[in-house]
Amino acid sequence: MRIIFCGVGAIGSQAAVLCRNLEASLVFIDFDRVESKNLLAQAYVKPSVGKNKAEALKLQFLNLHGVKTESFGVRITRDNVEALCGGADLLVDCFDNQDSRVLLSEFARRAGKPLLHGAVSADGTFGLVRWDERFTPDAEETIGQATCEGGAHLPLLGLLAATLARSVQDFAKQGSRRDALVNLSSVVPTSGT
Amino acid sequence: MATLNITYDGMSADVPVELERPVTDDDVRRIATELVRSGGVPGMHLTGLSNEAFRYFVVDRFRGARGEERIYLRPKVPFGAR
Numbered sequence: 001m002r003i004i005f006c007g008v009g010a011i012g013s014q015a016a017v018l019c020r021n022l023e024a025s026l027v028f029i030d031f032d033r034v035e036s037k038n039l040l041a042q043a044y045v046k047p048s049v050g051k052n053k054a055e056a057l058k059l060q061f062l063n064l065h066g067v068k069t070e071s072f073g074v075r076i077t078r079d080n081v082e083a084l085c086g087g088a089d090l091l092v093d094c095f096d097n098q099d100s101r102v103l104l105s106e107f108a109r110r111a112g113k114p115l116l117h118g119a120v121s122a123d124g125t126f127g128l129v130r131w132d133e134r135f136t137p138d139a140e141e142t143i144g145q146a147t148c149e150g151g152a153h154l155p156l157l158g159l160l161a162a163t164l165a166r167s168v169q170d171f172a173k174q175g176s177r178r179d180a181l182v183n184l185s186s187v188v189p190t191s192g193t
Numbered sequence: 194m195a196t197l198n199i200t201y202d203g204m205s206a207d208v209p210v211e212l213e214r215p216v217t218d219d220d221v222r223r224i225a226t227e228l229v230r231s232g233g234v235p236g237m238h239l240t241g242l243s244n245e246a247f248r249y250f251v252v253d254r255f256r257g258a259r260g261e262e263r264i265y266l267r268p269k270v271p272f273g274a275r
Contacts, residue, residue, distance in 0.1 A: 121268035125203040128270045138251055138269035183205040190255050
């Protein structure tokens with residue numbers, strides 16, 4: 001099984017770490033580089049600073065036992081989405097912007113690929129895990145809305161990443177597709193099969 | 194009887210609501226505002242809650258395992274910053 005994590009920042013890097021037990025190839029795609037401030041909320045360590053995030057995460061997985069990984073340090077665009085994601089058995093959307101989520105969703109629907117989205121609200125108090133067949137991206141409240149950077153929202157991010165990883169694991173093992181609403185007081189399954 | 198789940202400022206709670214007719218998303222936002230102000234939502238009694246508090250919130254509607262109506266009022270995701 002080939003599982004592609006699209007975006008390995010705060011959500012994607014932590015969810016990928018929690019999927020390391022799966023008998024699967026884990027593929028990381030991200031054009032961004034690790035900054036010092038990322039070390040607070042993302043699964044990176046000091047030697048990763050300055051490296052491409054996808055490459056850095058692949059390097060860190062080499063410290064684990066028997067995990068197969070690949071990395072692509074590029075931005076997903078309309079021109080390369082087929083080449084990058086066409087071989088996926090499962091796509092996991094951990095992007096931080098709506099345009100990329102929509103691009104990936106359009107590709108997945110066109111190509112018939114299973115796609116799972118994970119996202120948090122701008123204030124970092126709420127998260128959503130939702131399969132693409134029930135996914136409609138919310139419109140921005142304001143253009144260029146601030147993100148929840150730094151470590152202030154780490155408990156919620158951790159809970160969301162764990163819920164996302166659980167949904168990936170359930171899909172890999174049973175083919176189930178469960179959604180959830182996530183906040184600091186509960187993880188609420190909302191629908192799915 | 195429907196269940197309204199409200200997530201606000203990191204808190205979340207279920208509250209049963211009697212709905213005599215189909216309600217719009219704006220109705221849900223108004224009902225939630227009044228419920229939170231009045232203390233009708235467990236753990237979420239905010240008397241000074243602004244009329245605009247839920248302005249940008251999303252209303253999700255689901256059916257529970259026994260066909261019961263569940264309405265979720267939640268913050269928007271994903272964020273749209275680039």
